[in-house]
Amino acid sequence: MTQYLLSVLTDTGELATAEEDAAISAFNNGLIADGYWVFAAGLAAPSTATVVDGRDGEAVFTDGPYLESKEYIAGFWILEASDLDVALRLAGQASKACNRRLELRPLAE
Amino acid sequence: MTVVGEVITRVHREEWARVVATLTRRFGDLDIAEEMAAEAFATAVERWPVDGIPPNPGAWLTVTAQRKAIDRIRREARREDKHKEALVLSDPPEPLGAIDDDRLRLVFTCCHPALAMEARIALTLRMVGGLTVPEIASAFLIQEAAIGRRITRAKVKIKAAKVPYRVPSREDLPARVTGVLSVLYLIFNEGYLASNPEKGAVRSDLTAEAIRLTRLVRELMPEDGEVAGLLALMILTEGRRPARVSASGDLVPLDEQDRGAWNRKLIAEGHALVRARLASGQAPGRYQILAAINAVHTDARDIRDTDWSQVVALYDQLGRLDRSPIVRLNRAIAVAELDGPEVALAEVDRLPLEGYHLYHATRADLLRRLGQSAASRAAYNQAIELADNTAETAYLIRRRDQLAGS
Numbered sequence: 424m425t426q427y428l429l430s431v432l433t434d435t436g437e438l439a440t441a442e443e444d445a446a447i448s449a450f451n452n453g454l455i456a457d458g459y460w461v462f463a464a465g466l467a468a469p470s471t472a473t474v475v476d477g478r479d480g481e482a483v484f485t486d487g488p489y490l491e492s493k494e495y496i497a498g499f500w501i502l503e504a505s506d507l508d509v510a511l512r513l514a515g516q517a518s519k520a521c522n523r524r525l526e527l528r529p530l531a532e
Numbered sequence: 533m534t535v536v537g538e539v540i541t542r543v544h545r546e547e548w549a550r551v552v553a554t555l556t557r558r559f560g561d562l563d564i565a566e567e568m569a570a571e572a573f574a575t576a577v578e579r580w581p582v583d584g585i586p587p588n589p590g591a592w593l594t595v596t597a598q599r600k601a602i603d604r605i606r607r608e609a610r611r612e613d614k615h616k617e618a619l620v621l622s623d624p625p626e627p628l629g630a631i632d633d634d635r636l637r638l639v640f641t642c643c644h645p646a647l648a649m650e651a652r653i654a655l656t657l658r659m660v661g662g663l664t665v666p667e668i669a670s671a672f673l674i675q676e677a678a679i680g681r682r683i684t685r686a687k688v689k690i691k692a693a694k695v696p697y698r699v700p701s702r703e704d705l706p707a708r709v710t711g712v713l714s715v716l717y718l719i720f721n722e723g724y725l726a727s728n729p730e731k732g733a734v735r736s737d738l739t740a741e742a743i744r745l746t747r748l749v750r751e752l753m754p755e756d757g758e759v760a761g762l763l764a765l766m767i768l769t770e771g772r773r774p775a776r777v778s779a780s781g782d783l784v785p786l787d788e789q790d791r792g793a794w795n796r797k798l799i800a801e802g803h804a805l806v807r808a809r810l811a812s813g814q815a816p817g818r819y820q821i822l823a824a825i826n827a828v829h830t831d832a833r834d835i836r837d838t839d840w841s842q843v844v845a846l847y848d849q850l851g852r853l854d855r856s857p858i859v860r861l862n863r864a865i866a867v868a869e870l871d872g873p874e875v876a877l878a879e880v881d882r883l884p885l886e887g888y889h890l891y892h893a894t895r896a897d898l899l900r901r902l903g904q905s906a907a908s909r910a911a912y913n914q915a916i917e918l919a920d921n922t923a924e925t926a927y928l929i930r931r932r933d934q935l936a937g938s
Contacts, residue, residue: 425694506696507646508704529693 426461426530427510429500431523434493439465443522450520454502459513465498497523501530536581539589544573547590548662549748553634554594555601556697562641562687564601566659572597635660636752637697643712644695651686652715654679660748661741671738672722709753713762713819716746720766724773739770757809761820764805768826771798783927787835799830821850840869857883858890865894873901889918893928905935 439447454460474485488495500517504510507529514527548569555565572593586592642655657663657671665683669676689695700708723738746763753759775789784790806827809820816824825846832838847863861883868876877898885891896911912932919925 427693506694507644508696508700510693511646512704527693531692 424503424505425507425510425532427502427504427514428528428530429502429514429517430496430526430528431465431498431500431517431521432494432526433497433523434495439521443520446520446522450516453516454500454513459502459504459509461501461503463498463500466496469495534581536585539585540573540576540580543576543589543593544662545744547593548573549635549638549660550590551593551597552659552662553638555597556638556641557634558598559601559605560697562659562690564604565597568597568601568604569593571600575600633699633752635748636699639712639749639752640699640708641690641695641697643708643715644690645708645711646693646695647686647689648682649715649718651682652711653719654682655686656715656745657719657741658683661745663741671735709756709758712749713746713758716742716749717762717766717819719745720769724769736773739766739773742766743770757812757814758817758819760805760809761817761823764802764809764823765819765826767798767805768802768823768830771795771802771830777923781923781926782930783921783923785927786829791833794830802830803827816849818850818853821846821853825850838869840866844870857885858888861885861888861891861894868898868901873898877902887918889915889920889924889928891915892918893924896928896931900931900935908932909935 451460451463454463469488472488474487476483476485498521502510502513504513510527510529514525518525551569551572552562552565555568556562559565575596576589576593580586639656639660642659643652647655654668657668658665663671665680666676669679672679699705720739720742723735723740723742743763743766746759746766750756750759750763772786772789772794774795775791775793776784778784802823806820806823809816810824825843828839828842828846843866844863847859847866851859851863861880864876864879864883867879877895880891880895880898883891892911892915896908896915899905899908899911909932912928912935916925916928916932919928
């Protein structure tokens with residue numbers, strides 16, 4: 424089994440509508456029932472982010488996302504699937520449920 | 533070439549995919565499969581001239597490659613303790629007959645839609661076709677290092693993202709077969725309509741390879757109508773190749789081709805495939821319809837014998853599956869023969885294809901037939917500017933310069 428990160432991409436920063444939320448919940452329940460679920464969460468707006476750099480000892484905190492990007496990650500799933508074809512099928516359903524584009528990436532082994 | 537050398541070349545063509553496919557299933561790793569298959573063939577080149585050709589060359593190569601793979605995995609296991617992991621990947625032995633399925637698995641893995649199209653093409657030519665990286669690079673006029681990187685990156689993705697090594701599920705199969713066929717058709721078209729001026733008009737090595745790979749896929753999926761359709765389309769196109777480019781390198785259009793120079797054997801084979809599909813009674817897909825159109829053209833001993841109403845009817849059928857304006861452009865060319873250039877021009881003028889050289893070439897020809905030389909010349913100039921195949925450009929320039937008042 425391989426774990427995959429599904430990042431939800433958005434360029435508007437708008438939160439999910441009630442309809443999208445309902446579709447996401449239904450999709451999540453299916454994931455849990457079928458044994459694909461590992462974890463999922465939505466993220467607060469990029470403007471709430473803090474960049475932390477502790478590489479030189481004392482941590483330095485900076486307000487805001489570390490780079491200006493047209494697209495933000497609005498949330499993510501971590502799924503477990505036997506192979507990419509299964510993960511792609513689930514990602515297609517996830518994209519439809521949350522009504523956004525997704526990036527699918529395997530976790531490094 | 534020596535007799536043994538010829539045998540090795542033939543065996544390489546026939547057995548490469550099988551050796552790579554069997555090893556990929558056994559060891560779960562395309563890299564090992566490719567390298568060990570290449571080493572087994574290198575060993576054959578050394579040993580066969582001395583020891584003689586083994587009675588079953590394919591089996592000899594597979595066993596030799598497997599031994600080499602096991603040796604290598606053991607060596608690496610001592611270094612990295614990955615022995616277990618590598619062997620766990622191998623499936624339990626499968627029943628007889630699964631060997632052919634391995635090649636089909638290999639085709640579907642190499643043409644996986646999660647890979648970039650150019651990576652699918654390079655990977656398919658390397659893993660299934662057995663072309664070397666320098667051969668692929670020279671066919672596409674791309675640097676060897678770039679092709680090597682494409683293949684390596686694809687293999688890394690297949691492994692890390694776990695692209696499965698199997699024939700897709702029934703629900704995914706039609707879309708995935710279409711994906712495989714588009715890879716094969718792109719290879720064929722790169723050979724047939726070579727876009728690189730330095731490489732000549734037709735790259736027969738690529739068209740031949742595309743046909744060989746499509747024959748293999750047909751052997752593996754004999755029931756699939758679109759696979760048969762694509763094979764028929766390719767061989768009916770290939771059958772006309774001897775007449776398609778003149779001695780001076782110009783493109784010779786269908787109506788000017790010496791039909792006696794066509795390859796009758798290929799055309800007969802293509803017609804038989806098309807007839808078999810018609811007899812199946814199943815609704816044809818895109819490639820089958822394109823093959824049927826080519827069958828109508830190649831059925832006529834003379835351009836005047838062409839059954840244009842049949843061609844228009846087939847384009848109508850294609851238009852219902854594929855609403856692309858290019859289909860309507862091709863339909864209009866047949867309409868010109870049936871209802872005259874004026875009717876055809878009215879249809880062509882409605883198409884949003886200003887960036888496509890054949891749109892302008894078609895308009896130029898229709899305008900010429902309507903006696904509108906100045907407008908025709910302007911259209912030829914636009915077509916010449918947009919065309920990138922040397923033979924097509926030469927043909928368009930010749931037609932433009934033949935216009936009245938030149």
